Amino acid sequence: MSATAPLPLFSLLDVEKAYPIEGGRRHIKALDGIRLNLLPGQSLALVGESGSGKSTLVRVMLGLERPSDGRVLVGPAELGSLDAGQRRRFAREVAYIYQDARGSLNPRLDVAALLAEPIRLHRLRPEAQIDARVDELLAQVGLPTALRHRFATELSGGQVRRVAVARALACEPRVIVADESVAGLDVSVQAQLLNLLRDLQRTSGIAMVFVTHDLGVAAYLCEQVAVMYLGRIVETGPTARILQAPRHPYTRALMQAFPRFDAPLSVSLQGEIPSPASLPSGCRFRTRCSEARAECALTDPVQSPLDDGRHVACLHPLPAASAVVPA
Numbered sequence: 001m002s003a004t005a006p007l008p009l010f011s012l013l014d015v016e017k018a019y020p021i022e023g024g025r026r027h028i029k030a031l032d033g034i035r036l037n038l039l040p041g042q043s044l045a046l047v048g049e050s051g052s053g054k055s056t057l058v059r060v061m062l063g064l065e066r067p068s069d070g071r072v073l074v075g076p077a078e079l080g081s082l083d084a085g086q087r088r089r090f091a092r093e094v095a096y097i098y099q100d101a102r103g104s105l106n107p108r109l110d111v112a113a114l115l116a117e118p119i120r121l122h123r124l125r126p127e128a129q130i131d132a133r134v135d136e137l138l139a140q141v142g143l144p145t146a147l148r149h150r151f152a153t154e155l156s157g158g159q160v161r162r163v164a165v166a167r168a169l170a171c172e173p174r175v176i177v178a179d180e181s182v183a184g185l186d187v188s189v190q191a192q193l194l195n196l197l198r199d200l201q202r203t204s205g206i207a208m209v210f211v212t213h214d215l216g217v218a219a220y221l222c223e224q225v226a227v228m229y230l231g232r233i234v235e236t237g238p239t240a241r242i243l244q245a246p247r248h249p250y251t252r253a254l255m256q257a258f259p260r261f262d263a264p265l266s267v268s269l270q271g272e273i274p275s276p277a278s279l280p281s282g283c284r285f286r287t288r289c290s291e292a293r294a295e296c297a298l299t300d301p302v303q304s305p306l307d308d309g310r311h312v313a314c315l316h317p318l319p320a321a322s323a324v325v326p327a
């Protein structure tokens, strides 16, 4: 890193997360050797099939779960060693939009109270200015002030997600972490929300980590992408470059199977995904990889830098010119 490079907001250094199974007799690694940096203002999509470890990675980044091994740094500090004051600041600066946005909102509070709560908690405005700030937040996410006195149960799916975004913005965060925030919505409502998130990110400089099953969403919203497979990041770097010419066979397979904006990864690729409890020897993708060779059964590839700003965990990366032909 050069002397002028900004300090990452987050650095994950060889992070592992193991869960006990079968009454503790065995473990599975939901995360296995994760290396990742998030720079100020950067937007990063975490993409991968169900069970690849996206939500676990987010929980570990947010300090909701401790890694079994490796380090999570927030700026220069170890996340697990923050003191009470630093933790409060972290909770304000890193806003989380849950996978289940409706379930995350207190059903006894109306929209105005839901938005006022984090402003009061973090003492971001004097009491007399809170009402006006609530109106400002509603306008920012494109909701009419007439919704102030509605409860979450009285809102549509799209409105609920906007309230969740407004609640995140109320904290005046440096990072927004959103887990599947547009999944399950009509395509037109999805598009409106994506436009909103993209505008916010461009105008406010907030960094964003966006978990998605959808490569089209990743391409639209995020400059950087990390493609996950069975607990590991197999390819990461600039989204446009990776989607134009993937170098990991798994990324290419994902793109061939799900080339469209509204084609989420709801079905598996060709071949059975192995159980995380019994990974193949060597490369974990080899049982589904069209490029596999003998040594792929012997050596587990680690993330290595290529010369164009991306990292790939593959012993035989695809050639730089390999373009994807949509199915």
Ligand SMILES: Nc1ncnc2c1ncn2[C@@H]1O[C@H](COP(=O)(O)OP(=O)(O)OP(=O)(O)O)[C@@H](O)[C@H]1O
Pocket (backbone or CB within 6 Å): 019, 020, 029, 030, 048, 049, 050, 051, 052, 053, 054, 055, 056, 057, 276
């Ligand atoms: N608390 C837990 N105990 C045991 N195993 C767990 C636990 N949480 C997650 N796992 C396992 O870890 C792996 C990764 O799960 P995770 O929820 O992070 O995947 P995901 O990529 O977010 O999937 P989805 O797209 O379905 O949300 C899965 O095999 C899952 O079964």
Ligand code: SF4
Pocket (backbone or CB within 6 Å): 248, 249, 250, 283, 284, 285, 286, 287, 289, 290, 291, 292, 293, 296, 301, 313, 314, 315, 316, 317
């Ligand atoms: S290491 Fe081998 S099996 Fe694994 S992705 Fe690369 S070519 Fe395929």
Ligand SMILES: [Mg+2]
Pocket (backbone or CB within 6 Å): 054, 055, 056, 099
């Ligand atoms: Mg998940």
